[in-house]
Amino acid sequence: MAILLTTLYTPCKPERAKEFLTCLERNLAHPYIEAVKVFLEVKDQDSGYGYLEGFSHEKLEIIPVHHRSTYAELIEVANNWGSNKVGIIVNGDIYFDENSALERSAEITTEEFWTLSRYEPTKDGGWKLFHIAVAGAHDCWIFRTPLAPFKNNYQLGIQGCDLFMAQRAIEAGFKVLNPCLTILPRHLHQVGGVRNHKLDPIRKTNYWHDPEYAPLGTQTYSPKPCSLERRAYLSSSSPMYVGMNLVGRWLLPIYRFEPIKNQIDTLRGHGRTHKAKAK
Template identity: 30%
Template sequence: EGRGGEPGFVLVTSLFVPTRASSEHTVELFTALLVNTANPFIEAVHVLLESGGEDACRGLPAMLTKHAAVAPHRDMAKITCVPVGRQPTYADFFRYANSALAQRDVLLANTDVVFDETLALLERPVRTDLAHVLSVQPPPYAGRYKELLGKECPSEVRCAMGGYDGFAPVDSWDAYAFRSPLPQGMNFTSIDHVMNLYGAELGAAYELERNCGRKVSNPCMHVHAFHWHCIGGKMHKSEESVNDVHEGNLVCVPPCWHCPGMRAASAEAPAVLEHTWCSNGEVAVLSDLPESVRRNVSRLFRFPPSIKICLSEGADMQQLGDKLLQRQLPVCRAPSDMDCVVGFGEKVGHQVRRR
C-alpha cells in the first residue's frame, strides 16, 4: 500500500519464457521484476506472458527463482500472470489497463525498469488530466544492482537536459504512470506495435496527450526509473523507426523541475512543486553568458531557454561558460543545491510531428 493505506500502483509489464538462445539480459529482466515486487509503493504486478500459455504462468514462480536466484522472492504473491501468446503492443497494454485495472493507478514499463521509494512523490490518485512519462537513468552506484548482480551498470542517462548530462535528443522514456481507464479516443491502430522499436514511445505519448486529454509530464529528475540493462545486447527488435506509422508523435517531453501532479515525500521534505529552488543562491541563465561561449554552451542543451544555473555567489560569466563547456557543474538534485544546473522542462511546449 502507498501512503495512508491508499492502494499502491499496479505495475503492468511483459515477460517471455527463456530459451537457450535467450539473451543474457534475461537475468536482469527477472531480477528487476522481483525487485519491483518488493517496492512498498507497488501493490500488484501484472505480467503479460508472451509465450507458454497457462502452464508457463503456473510455472512462473519457479522460473523467476531459477533465473533470478539472488533477487528478493518474498513478494511473489503480488504477481498476476496473464498469458497473451505474443509480445504485447502498446495497444494491448493500454487495452488491458482499461479493462482489467479500472479506477487504479497504473505503471506501464519495460521489464528492465526498476522503481524506488520516489514513487511516493506522485500525487495519488494520479490526476485524470495528467499522465507521467519517466525517462531512465543508470542504477545508483554501489546500489541494489551491484548488490544483486555483482557489478555496476553504467547504462545511458536518458533523463537528461541534452548532451550536457546524457542523451542529447531528449525524446526517450520507458515508463508511464496514469489513472485507468483512459478515455475513449485513443487510436489503438496507430500504436499497435511493440514497445522496443525506435520512436515507439513518441506515438504512445501523443495518444495520451492529444487523443486522451492527459497532459504529459516527465518528472524523472524526482521520480526515479532505473534502467537495468548492462548484460546482453540491445533489445530493440530492429533499427527501423515507427514514427511514420503513428497518427502523430509527441517529441521532446523534457524533464521538469516544478512538475504537475507531485507532492512531498514527507512532512519534512519540501514539495518539488513549490518554488524553493535556489532560494539562497543567485540564478544565472544561458543568455547571461558572453557571446564568445554562449553558442557552444547552448549546443549542449536541447532547450537552452529552459536552463538555469544556481550559483552560491556571483560568478564571472566567462568563467561560468568555460565550466559549462567542460561539464564541470553537476545537475541540481535538491532545491537547496547550489553551483549546479537544472532544466525547467515544464516551460517547454510539447512539439507534435505528424506523419
C-alpha cells in the same frame, strides 16, 4: 497504491533472464505497488514459462501471450483493475527502489499522462539520467484509471513507441510531462546483445517509419525532464504545439525533402561529404 504492468519474453539469454527477474523481484517488493501483471510472450502454446516457471508471489499475475504486447492491452487490464488507481507501465528491465519516490505518482490527475525517462547506473555506484531523456526516450508510463481512450495500439519495445505514445496522448488532449527529476526509474541492462526492436526485421522498419509519426517534429512531442514541483507540460494548447501546427506542418515536409535537407545539413556542418572515407 499502484498496479504495475510490464512485458517479458522467453526464451532469452540466462544472464538477461536474471536481470529481468531482479527487476521483477524488486518491483514486487515495493510497498507502493499492490499488484504486478506480467504479459509473458511465449514461443508457442506448448512452451512453458521459462525462467518464470514456478515463480510465484501474492502480488503477481503472469498473463501468457503469443505475440509482442501492446500498450492498449496493458492499459485495458489496468482499467479493469479498478477506478481511480495509479497505473504504471514499465519495460521489463526497469525497477523502483526505496529512493525512487514512486509513491509520488499518487499526485497524477486524470488529465495527465506521464512518460518518464530512465536512470543508468554509474561506475561509482550512483545513477545518472539517460543522456537522450530530452529527445523522447521513455521507459515508464503512468496514468490514472480509467485512462480515457486514445490511439495506443503500439507494441512495447519497438523503436519509436515511446515518443509515439507521448504524441498520441498530446493529440488526445492530455497534459503530458516527464517528472523523472522526482520519480526515478532504475534501468538494469548490463548484458550484451538486445532483443529485436524492429517491426519488420527483414526490412528493418520501426515506428520511426510510420507516416503518422511526429508530423510536427520530435521536439513537439518530447516533454522535458522536470520535477513535480515545477511541472513542464506539453499539450495540444502548448505554444510549441500550436506554433508548429500552424507553421511547422508546412515547413517540415519541405525540410524533409532529401535534396533540400542535404543542402541545409551541409550549411549546418552536418553534410555527408566524408561519408565514403569514414567506412
